[in-house]
Amino acid sequence: MGTEAGGAIGRLTEALGKLPGIGPKTAERLTHYLLAASRVEVFALADALRAIKENIRRCNQCCNLTEGELCSLCADPRRDASVICVVEQPRDLAALERSASYRGLYHVLHGRLAPLENVGPEQLTTSQLSRRVQGGTVKEVIMATNPTLEGDGTALYLSSLLAPTGVRITRLARGLPSGSVLEFANSQMLADALEGRRAF
Amino acid sequence: MATEKAQALVLRTTDWSETSRIATLWTREFGKVRVLAKGGRRLKSAFENALDLLTLCSIVLIRKSSGGLDLLTEAQVVQRFPRLGTHLPSLYGAYYVAELLDAWTEENDPHPGLFDLAVETLRGLGGAIQEAEPVRSGLRVMRFEMQLLCELGYCPVLEGCAGCGTARNEGAPGPALFSVAAGGLVCPACQPVQRDRQALSPAGLRALEALAQPGEAWRLAGRDDPAVDAEVRRLLGQYVTYLQGRRPRLLSYLESVDENGTGPKRERG
Numbered sequence: 001m002g003t004e005a006g007g008a009i010g011r012l013t014e015a016l017g018k019l020p021g022i023g024p025k026t027a028e029r030l031t032h033y034l035l036a037a038s039r040v041e042v043f044a045l046a047d048a049l050r051a052i053k054e055n056i057r058r059c060n061q062c063c064n065l066t067e068g069e070l071c072s073l074c075a076d077p078r079r080d081a082s083v084i085c086v087v088e089q090p091r092d093l094a095a096l097e098r099s100a101s102y103r104g105l106y107h108v109l110h111g112r113l114a115p116l117e118n119v120g121p122e123q124l125t126t127s128q129l130s131r132r133v134q135g136g137t138v139k140e141v142i143m144a145t146n147p148t149l150e151g152d153g154t155a156l157y158l159s160s161l162l163a164p165t166g167v168r169i170t171r172l173a174r175g176l177p178s179g180s181v182l183e184f185a186n187s188q189m190l191a192d193a194l195e196g197r198r199a200f
Numbered sequence: 201m202a203t204e205k206a207q208a209l210v211l212r213t214t215d216w217s218e219t220s221r222i223a224t225l226w227t228r229e230f231g232k233v234r235v236l237a238k239g240g241r242r243l244k245s246a247f248e249n250a251l252d253l254l255t256l257c258s259i260v261l262i263r264k265s266s267g268g269l270d271l272l273t274e275a276q277v278v279q280r281f282p283r284l285g286t287h288l289p290s291l292y293g294a295y296y297v298a299e300l301l302d303a304w305t306e307e308n309d310p311h312p313g314l315f316d317l318a319v320e321t322l323r324g325l326g327g328a329i330q331e332a333e334p335v336r337s338g339l340r341v342m343r344f345e346m347q348l349l350c351e352l353g354y355c356p357v358l359e360g361c362a363g364c365g366t367a368r369n370e371g372a373p374g375p376a377l378f379s380v381a382a383g384g385l386v387c388p389a390c391q392p393v394q395r396d397r398q399a400l401s402p403a404g405l406r407a408l409e410a411l412a413q414p415g416e417a418w419r420l421a422g423r424d425d426p427a428v429d430a431e432v433r434r435l436l437g438q439y440v441t442y443l444q445g446r447r448p449r450l451l452s453y454l455e456s457v458d459e460n461g462t463g464p465k466r467e468r469g
Contacts, residue, residue, distance in 0.1 A: 021218040115292070115295050115299075115449055116302075116449070116450075118449060120453075149253040149255075149285065149291075152284075152285030153285065153291050153295075156291060157288065160288055186248050188277060188280065
């Protein structure tokens with residue numbers, strides 16, 4: 001029987017069930033969808049899965065995920081190489097790129113400093129960032145870590161690490177989202193907005 | 201399954217699913233609790249941003265009698281400690297407070313006094329308002345550490361010999377000797393038995409005594425002498441490591457920064 005624990009269907013259901021947000025029933029539905037799909041469609045999915053493990057690597061410069069030596073952003077001569085925006089994860093980089101308002105380069109840490117979870121600087125790409133900044137072309141480093149205690153702590157650690165280089169270190173503003181109303185903003189948002197107010 | 205209210209400090213959070221989160225909370229009313237916060241990862245949830253690490257919050261939870269996770273239904277921020285994000289020694293000190301609370305306390309074993317002291321320590325380390333007489337972050341953390349040991353019954357013996365109980369001879373020449381295995385000072389007669397004994401300077405001993413006392417005497421411990429701070433830090437670290445059976449993770453972080461927070465003394469790793 002194909003649905004035996006060790007059979008092909010059982011193995012696929014078990015593998016799909018390990019993905020985030022997918023429970024046993026959804027895994028079973030997906031398995032049966034794939035069984036019913038065309039060979040071309042299923043083999044394309046299998047090839048794509050294989051390719052991300054065989055071809056994807058970290059960019060030599062910014063540690064973003066890429067298929068070449070350099071990612072498309074680092075290889076683009078139109079980007080401003082004097083500004084580096086530091087993010088925790090590649091998906092944070094993608095979110096900033098969607099804003100289409102930043103023309104500098106990035107650096108992906110692949111995590112945040114979380115000593116309580118045993119994640120220290122050595123697990124992040126801090127030494128690569130330090131080398132990039134010491135290279136001399138960088139004038140500003142923007143800390144775009146998440147606005148949590150661990151995100152702020154990571155930014156604080158990095159700013160201490162980079163301080164001797166004399167480079168300008170900034171961080172993203174925080175406060176009220178555009179289009180919201182004060183009445184429904186929480187106290188932290190309002191406190192951040194007041195603290196980060198600026199002149200007209 | 202009754203609904204309960206409590207004051208809580210967030211010690212740890214783990215993502216559970218696309219939208220939910222598991223949190224370890226240190227509450228004033230119930231001690232340590234582990235809760236499931238359904239929807240806790242969503243921006244708009246009943247928890248707002250209260251489930252960030254080391255946030256003091258007011259919570260509503262449904263207790264489970266079966267030993268499973270309690271269910272968190274509401275959480276509101278009471279206080280954050282914003283200066284933690286601007287001073288590395290304070291940040292690492294606050295992380296250390298969280299690590300000690302998580303490692304040394306049990307579920308359903310409340311210690312209201314220790315909860316209040318933890319909040320007071322975090323306010324001192326990272327509260328928004330600067331104190332008139334600021335205290336070194338390292339000293340504040342050692343005060344919490346010593347008081348936690350005393351509250352849980354592990355206060356080091358400083359008034360006499362931890363081995364035989366003989367009263368301390370105040371006039372004895374030379375430094376006192378401290379043994380982490382014995383749990384305090386050791387007298388000359390007991391010294392041969394305690395191989396881990398180490399010298400403790402008179403100033404270091406006075407600092408330890410001040411940290412163990414209730415009240416405000418601890419604020420003068422060490423009197424801004426970095427050497428005494430370092431001696432007491434090392435000794436307390438060894439004592440906690442011995443009792444805990446492993447070295448707390450944050451000790452190496454605390455040692456990696458200087459008190460003025462100018463930055464990492466060295467690249468870790």
